[in-house]
Amino acid sequence: VRLVVVGGDAAGMTAASHVVRAQTDADVVVVERGPYTSYSMCGIPYLVGGEIDGPERLVVRTPDEFREAGMTVHMGTEAVAIDAAARTVRVRDAQHRERDEPYDALLWAAGAHPVVPPLPGAAEHGLVVHTLDEGERLRGVLDARPGIRHVVVVGAGYIGMELAEALVRRQLDVTLLDMAPQVMGSLDPDMADHVQRALERFGIRVRLGEVLLAIREPAGQCREVVTDRGAYRAELVVLAVGARPSVDVPAAAGCEVGVSGALRVDDRMRTTVPGIWAAGDCVEARHLVSGAEVNIQLGTHANKQGKVAGIDIVAAVDDPASRRGDAAFPGVVGTAVTKVCELEIARTGLNESQAQAAGLEYRAVRFTSTARSGYMADPGRVHVKMLAEAGTGRLLGAQLVGTGNVAKRIDVAATWCQVGLTVQQAQLLDLAYSPPFGSVWDVLQVGARKLARELRLSPVL
Amino acid sequence: VRLVVVGGDAAGMTAASHVVRAQTDADVVVVERGPYTSYSMCGIPYLVGGEIDGPERLVVRTPDEFREAGMTVHMGTEAVAIDAAARTVRVRDAQHRERDEPYDALLWAAGAHPVVPPLPGAAEHGLVVHTLDEGERLRGVLDARPGIRHVVVVGAGYIGMELAEALVRRQLDVTLLDMAPQVMGSLDPDMADHVQRALERFGIRVRLGEVLLAIREPAGQCREVVTDRGAYRAELVVLAVGARPSVDVPAAAGCEVGVSGALRVDDRMRTTVPGIWAAGDCVEARHLVSGAEVNIQLGTHANKQGKVAGIDIVAAVDDPASRRGDAAFPGVVGTAVTKVCELEIARTGLNESQAQAAGLEYRAVRFTSTARSGYMADPGRVHVKMLAEAGTGRLLGAQLVGTGNVAKRIDVAATWCQVGLTVQQAQLLDLAYSPPFGSVWDVLQVGARKLARELRLSPVL
Numbered sequence: 029v030r031l032v033v034v035g036g037d038a039a040g041m042t043a044a045s046h047v048v049r050a051q052t053d054a055d056v057v058v059v060e061r062g063p064y065t066s067y068s069m070c071g072i073p074y075l076v077g078g079e080i081d082g083p084e085r086l087v088v089r090t091p092d093e094f095r096e097a098g099m100t101v102h103m104g105t106e107a108v109a110i111d112a113a114a115r116t117v118r119v120r121d122a123q124h125r126e127r128d129e130p131y132d133a134l135l136w137a138a139g140a141h142p143v144v145p146p147l148p149g150a151a152e153h154g155l156v157v158h159t160l161d162e163g164e165r166l167r168g169v170l171d172a173r174p175g176i177r178h179v180v181v182v183g184a185g186y187i188g189m190e191l192a193e194a195l196v197r198r199q200l201d202v203t204l205l206d207m208a209p210q211v212m213g214s215l216d217p218d219m220a221d222h223v224q225r226a227l228e229r230f231g232i233r234v235r236l237g238e239v240l241l242a243i244r245e246p247a248g249q250c251r252e253v254v255t256d257r258g259a260y261r262a263e264l265v266v267l268a269v270g271a272r273p274s275v276d277v278p279a280a281a282g283c284e285v286g287v288s289g290a291l292r293v294d295d296r297m298r299t300t301v302p303g304i305w306a307a308g309d310c311v312e313a314r315h316l317v318s319g320a321e322v323n324i325q326l327g328t329h330a331n332k333q334g335k336v337a338g339i340d341i342v343a344a345v346d347d348p349a350s351r352r353g354d355a356a357f358p359g360v361v362g363t364a365v366t367k368v369c370e371l372e373i374a375r376t377g378l379n380e381s382q383a384q385a386a387g388l389e390y391r392a393v394r395f396t397s398t399a400r401s402g403y404m405a406d407p408g409r410v411h412v413k414m415l416a417e418a419g420t421g422r423l424l425g426a427q428l429v430g431t432g433n434v435a436k437r438i439d440v441a442a443t444w445c446q447v448g449l450t451v452q453q454a455q456l457l458d459l460a461y462s463p464p465f466g467s468v469w470d471v472l473q474v475g476a477r478k479l480a481r482e483l484r485l486s487p488v489l
Numbered sequence: 490v491r492l493v494v495v496g497g498d499a500a501g502m503t504a505a506s507h508v509v510r511a512q513t514d515a516d517v518v519v520v521e522r523g524p525y526t527s528y529s530m531c532g533i534p535y536l537v538g539g540e541i542d543g544p545e546r547l548v549v550r551t552p553d554e555f556r557e558a559g560m561t562v563h564m565g566t567e568a569v570a571i572d573a574a575a576r577t578v579r580v581r582d583a584q585h586r587e588r589d590e591p592y593d594a595l596l597w598a599a600g601a602h603p604v605v606p607p608l609p610g611a612a613e614h615g616l617v618v619h620t621l622d623e624g625e626r627l628r629g630v631l632d633a634r635p636g637i638r639h640v641v642v643v644g645a646g647y648i649g650m651e652l653a654e655a656l657v658r659r660q661l662d663v664t665l666l667d668m669a670p671q672v673m674g675s676l677d678p679d680m681a682d683h684v685q686r687a688l689e690r691f692g693i694r695v696r697l698g699e700v701l702l703a704i705r706e707p708a709g710q711c712r713e714v715v716t717d718r719g720a721y722r723a724e725l726v727v728l729a730v731g732a733r734p735s736v737d738v739p740a741a742a743g744c745e746v747g748v749s750g751a752l753r754v755d756d757r758m759r760t761t762v763p764g765i766w767a768a769g770d771c772v773e774a775r776h777l778v779s780g781a782e783v784n785i786q787l788g789t790h791a792n793k794q795g796k797v798a799g800i801d802i803v804a805a806v807d808d809p810a811s812r813r814g815d816a817a818f819p820g821v822v823g824t825a826v827t828k829v830c831e832l833e834i835a836r837t838g839l840n841e842s843q844a845q846a847a848g849l850e851y852r853a854v855r856f857t858s859t860a861r862s863g864y865m866a867d868p869g870r871v872h873v874k875m876l877a878e879a880g881t882g883r884l885l886g887a888q889l890v891g892t893g894n895v896a897k898r899i900d901v902a903a904t905w906c907q908v909g910l911t912v913q914q915a916q917l918l919d920l921a922y923s924p925p926f927g928s929v930w931d932v933l934q935v936g937a938r939k940l941a942r943e944l945r946l947s948p949v950l
Contacts, residue, residue, distance in 0.1 A: 085864040335950045355948030365921035403546040435926035436898040460826035465896035487816035
C-alpha cells in the first residue's frame with residue numbers, strides 16, 4: 029500500500045504518522061514544498077517579536093524524525109499535477125526536476141497560500157508571513173536592517189494584529205491598515221472596537237476603511253504605501269490579508285471545490301474523486317451552527333482532520349469492501365482565540381452578520397463584567413456578547429474580549445454551540461466560582477439569563 | 490401572601506428579591522441571625538489576608554437596600570421553631586424576645602454551621618471563620634494583637650487552605666493540620682500532592698494524618714494544639730473542619746433529612762412538608778454523574794436554588810392549583826475551583842473514590858502538560874486527571890491543578906459531565922487554541938483521547 033501525502037504540516041503529518049503506525053508495511057511518501065515539517069504557524073508572531081529564539085523551537089518534528097518513524101519525506105518538493113485515473117501525482121523537486129509518484133491513496137494537505145493583492149508593487153515590495161520560513165525571513169530582515177523604523181502591516185485580522193504587536197515590541201513604528209471598517213472581521217464591530225482601542229493604546233496606528241492601491245519604492249530602502257486616503261512611508265511592508273486554500277491541483281484532477289473556495293470533503297475527509305483525501309486549511313467543513321460550508325484555517329481542525337483521514341485511509345486500503353474509518357469529522361463551530369496586547373480575544377459560533385446571513389432569527393446581548401470578583405484588587409474587565417436563537421433558545425455564538433479568564437472560557441460556549449445547548453439549560457449548569465476567576469454567576473450564564481429574558485423564554489433565572 | 494425567609498444570604502435573598510419583584514403585593518419577611526445580608530463568603534479569606542479593605546466590600550446588598558426594595562428584614566434574629574400546621578415560625582431577636590411570624594410560604598435558607606469538634610478547649614480557644622462577622626472578628630484579632638506570630642489552622646479543605654495562605658501573607662508562621670492523609674479531600678491523593686507541595690513552598694507547615702485531641706491554654710495568650718503525634722504552640726487557632734447543614738428546626742417540624750444530612754427537596758426546592766421550601770447550603774441535591782444525593786455548600790448552587798424557589802413560591806401562592814414554578818434545579822456535578830498560592834485548582838464530577846463509591850466501572854488517566862505552548866517563554870504547568878466510564882465513555886470527572894488557564898477550563902469539563910458527553914465526542918469538539926493559552930490539542934481533549942484509548946473505545950483520535 030502506498031500513501032502519498034502532499035503537505036508536511038499538521039494535517040499531512042498527523043495522517044502520515046497514523047498510517048505508518050497502524051500499517052507498518054505501508055509505504056508512506058510525504059512531499060513538502062518548504063524546508064520545515066510539522067511546525068506551529070501560530071507561533072510565528074512570537075518568533076518575529078523575539079519571544080522565541082529560533083524557528084526550530086516551533087518545529088514539533090523534523091523531516092529526519094519522520095524518516096526515522098518509517099516514512100519517506102521529500103522536502104522542497106511541490107505537487108504540480110494529479111492523474112487520478114493512473115493514480116499518480118507529478119512532483120517537482122528543488123532542482124525543478126519532475127517525476128511521477130504513484131499512490132494507492134493520496135492525501136492533499138497543501139494548506140493555503142497567502143493572498144498577495146494584485147496591485148502595483150505588492151508582490152515586489154510586500155512581505156507575506158504565512159510559513160515558518162517566511163517568518164524566519166521577516167525576522168532576518170529586521171535583524172539585518174537596523175535602519176527599519178516604520179512598518180506598515182496590511183490586514184487587521186489575527187495574524188496582522190499579532191504581527192503588528194510583535195513589531196511594536198521590537199520598538200518599531202507600526203501602522204495597521206485594513207479596508208474593512210473594523211479590525212478582526214470575525215468579531216462584531218461593537219466587540220472589535222475594544223480590540224482596536226487596545227491596539228492603539230499599545231502604540232499601533234490603526235487605519236480602517238482604507239483601501240490599499242499600490243506599494244511604491246520612491247527611493248532607496250523606503251517604500252510608500254499608497255491608499256485611497258493618503259500615503260505612508262515605511263521601510264518594511266507586511267501583507268497579512270488572508271490566505272487562499274490550495275486547491276488548484278486537485279481541482280484540475282476533478283476534485284470538487286465548494287462554495288467556500290476550499291475542497292469539498294465528506295466526514296471522512298474524502299474528496300469527490302476516489303483515492304484522494306484532503307484535510308487542513310485546503311478543505312471546507314460544515315459549520316454546525318449555521319449549517320453552511322466554511323473554510324476556517326486553523327491548526328486545531330487540521331490536526332483532527334489529519335487523524336480522521338489517516339484512520340479512514342487505513343480502513344479503505346485495508347479492506348476496500350468496508351471502506352470507512354471509524355472516525356468522522358463532525359464540523360466546526362468557528363472557535364478561535366488570540367492574545368493581542370493586554371487583551372484575550374475569543375469567539376465561537378456565529379456573530380451577528382453571520383447569523384443574519386444564515387437567515388436565523390436571533391437576539392444578541394452585550395455587557396461588560398469583571399474578569400475577577402468586583403471586590404478584588406484588580407478586577408479586570410470582560411466584554412461579553414452572546415447570541416441565541418428565537419424560539420428555541422439555542423446558543424448561536426459568543427464573543428469575549430477581556431483582560432483575564434477569557435481564553436479557555438470560550439471553550440465552554442463552544443461546547444454549548446456544538447451540542448446545541450439552550451440558554452435556558454445553560455443558566456442551570458454547575459460552573460465554577462472563586463473570586464480570582466469571576467463572579468458567582470459566570471458571565472456566560474449572565475448572558476444566558478439575559479438572552480432567555482430577551483427572547484421571552486422560560487425559565488429565566 | 491406572606492413569605493417568611495430564614496437566612497439573608499445568597500439563597501434567601503435571591504428568592505426574596507424574586508418574590509418582591511414578581512408579586513409587588515407580597516409581604517416578604519426575612520430573618521437573619523447575623524449582622525450582614527447577601528455577602529460573598531468566598532471573599533472572606535481575602536478580607537483576612539488584607540487584600541480587601543473591609544467587610545462592607547463583600548456585601549452585595551445591605552439590609553436597608555432590601556428594605557427599600559420592599560421587604561421587611563429582621564437582623565440579629567434567629568428562627569427557633571416551625572409550626573407547620575399553624576404555618577408560623579417562632580423567631581428570637583437579639584434581645585432574646587420570641588414571637589411567631591405567620592407565613593403562607595416559608596423558605597428555609599439558614600445555610601450551614603461550622604463544625605466545632607467536641608474536644609477539650611476547641612470551642613473555647615478555636616476560632617471558626619464561616620460568616621462575614623467571624624471573618625471580620627479574625628481580622629480584628631490579628632490587627633489588635635501584633636504579638637500573634639504562630640497560627641494553627643485545623644482543616645485542610647478549601648477554606649483552611651485559603652485562610653492559611655492569607656495568614657502567611659500577613660507574615661505569620663502557619664501550621665495547617667488535617668486528620669486526613671491529604672489536603673483537599675475533593676481531589677484524588679495524587680492531585681492533592683501538587684497542592685500540598687505548593688502550600689509548603691509558600692511556607693505553610695502541612696501536617697497530615699494527624700488527629701486533633703485538644704486545644705489547651707497553658708499560659709497567657711499562648712495556646713497549645715495537642716494532636717496524636719505532638720503539640721504545636723500558637724497564639725491563634727483557626728478551626729476550618731467543615732460545616733453542617735442547618736436542618737434541626739425544619740427537621741423538628743417534619744421536613745425530611747436526606748442521606749447527606751441536609752434537607753431533602755424536590756427540583757422546585759420544596760421540602761417534604763407543604764408550605765416549606767429550602768435552598769442553599771442546608772439542602773441536598775442530586776449529583777448528576779453519580780446519581781447520589783449530596784450536600785455541596787457553594788454560593789453558585791445557593792443563588793440558582795434561591796431563584797428556583799422564588800419562582801416556585803410565586804407560582805404556588807399565585808395559583809395553588811397549578812402549583813409548580815417553571816424553573817427546576819437539575820442537580821450538581823461537583824464543580825469547584827480555588828486559587829491557593831500560585832496554583833489554580835479545579836475539579837468537577839467524580840474523583841476516583843467517588844466513582845468507586847458510586848459503583849461505576851471507569852478508567853482514569855493522569856498527565857502533566859504546559860499551561861501555554863511549550864515553546865513560550867513561561868510555559869507553566871497543568872496537571873490533569875480525568876475519569877471516564879467503561880463501555881459508554883461518558884466523562885465522569887476532571888481535576889486540574891496548574892499555574893494558568895485552569896480555572897474556567899474546568900467549566901468545559903463540567904458542561905461535558907452535565908450533558909453526558911463522551912470522551913469519543915469530546916475529542917472532536919472545536920475548542921480554542923493560541924500559544925499563550927495551551928496547545929493545539931487542548932489538555933481536556935488530550936485526556937479524552939487517552940481515555941478513549943484506555944477504554945478501547947472508538948474512534949481514538
